[in-house]
Amino acid sequence: MKSIVHSFLLAAIIAALGAGAAAADSANDIKYRKAHMKALSGHLGPIFMVLKGEAGDKSHIAAHASALANVAMMAGGLFPAGSGTGDTEALPVIWEKPGEFEEKIKALEDATAKLFGAARKGDMAKIGAAAGAVGKSCGGCHKLFRKKKN
Numbered sequence: 001m002k003s004i005v006h007s008f009l010l011a012a013i014i015a016a017l018g019a020g021a022a023a024a025d026s027a028n029d030i031k032y033r034k035a036h037m038k039a040l041s042g043h044l045g046p047i048f049m050v051l052k053g054e055a056g057d058k059s060h061i062a063a064h065a066s067a068l069a070n071v072a073m074m075a076g077g078l079f080p081a082g083s084g085t086g087d088t089e090a091l092p093v094i095w096e097k098p099g100e101f102e103e104k105i106k107a108l109e110d111a112t113a114k115l116f117g118a119a120r121k122g123d124m125a126k127i128g129a130a131a132g133a134v135g136k137s138c139g140g141c142h143k144l145f146r147k148k149k150n
């Protein structure tokens with residue numbers, strides 16, 4: 001009898017550990033995703049500041065554009081199944097309409113690649129237009145796939 005109680009206890013402990021591990025994983029997935037989103041704005045924001053002449057130097061733009069394009073290439077991997085609940089503004093529709101979501105990822109990749117191309121050439125007019133298009137690609141996804149902030 002005692003051993004049956006023990007095995008029940010053991011099973012309960014294992015189940016609790018398993019649930020804990022799963023919760024911790026999705027919390028980390030969300031944290032990881034948010035860190036990358038912040039990195040995107042951490043590179044796009046300075047580009048706009050330089051373009052407006054608020055701070056920095058034109059020579060900084062290419063490095064930020066390069067970083068932006070690199071982070072954008074990871075964006076598709078930041079939404080694993082199970083990372084839609086918890087401390088997140090990601091909407092369930094991301095996992096319900098993966099095709100439409102994928103288009104927004106692609107738009108971000110394309111826009112950031114184009115900005116990097118313009119930045120390497122140093123053509124300020126093209127950089128301005130391309131940075132605006134990157135901003136639109138962010139907003140285009142947020143509008144449909146991120147919870148509105150109240």
Ligand code: HEC
Pocket residue numbers: 030033034035037038040041042044075087088089090091101104105108134135137138139141142145146
């Ligand atoms: C394909 C969709 C998509 C694209 C493109 C996208 N985002 Fe996001 N972004 C999201 C989602 C979804 C969230 C909510 C993430 C969460 O709370 O788990 C988010 C959250 C954020 C946040 C808040 C992070 C936090 O700490 O809560 C910032 C800042 C952000 N995005 C900036 C950007 C910028 C800048 C761009 C463009 C360069 C961009 N995003 C492009 C989907 C996208």
